[in-house]
Amino acid sequence: MRIGILYICTGKYDIFWKDFYLSAERYFMQDQSFIIEYYVFTDSPQLYDEENNEHIHRIKQKNLGWPDNTLKRFHTFLRIKEQLERETDYLFFFNANLLFTCPIGKEMLPSSNSNGLLGTIHPGFYNKPNSEFTYERRVASTAYIPEGKGLYYYAGGLSGGCTESYLQLCTTICSWVDKDAANHIIPIWHDESLINKYFLDNPPAITLPPAYLYPEGWSLPFKPIILIRDKNKPEYGGHEFLRRKNSLWVKIKLICQKIKLAD
16 A cells, blocks of 8 residues: 655745655555555655655745745645556645654555545534534635534645546645636635535545644643654744744844843
């Protein structure tokens, strides 16, 4: 069984790659029947362990800035659509700052007699009524969901499924992004708004609880399975540091953070 991991780490987000990769190698689909392929879209000239692991595929990807790094992630994946179709049976997208903390296996694989999709409940909306969901409410957007609709609010940080089903999701959402752009619309939560719309029309065969997207420092009634690392921690530099495109500014701030930690 061939499992593809889709991972984007442009700009300074490559700071998360090493620990993500090591945790995946320890915990994710480690049964010998699985072959894990890492498709890493990055502008970094080198990735940790790529010289030792032929299953790490570094794909050159420029930093699109905010919000296009997230809004156009499905466009990014489709750049290698034919390769993914040849080399994988399942695909899973993981946010850069995720970390596996427990063994994960076949429970994440949709069955062949389902629609082949997997989504994850957003931890901020667990056990909340849909009146509190922050869906896109503008009728003009392709991501529009009317009041009263929707059983879950899905997170954008972890999704996947059978390769054919997931690539169809990517293709459809790309067309929605392009249509919205032509009408000068950006969905309220970018790709997350669009994936919620897609899952409303195509409920995923597997809906994972927030244990699979457990924010660092939170207290939820689950044992963390996949941790969302806190981007605001000094060792990561914070949101502004991670999103900023100016390389000189990035280097200066990183040096300052290291000096502060050493004091």
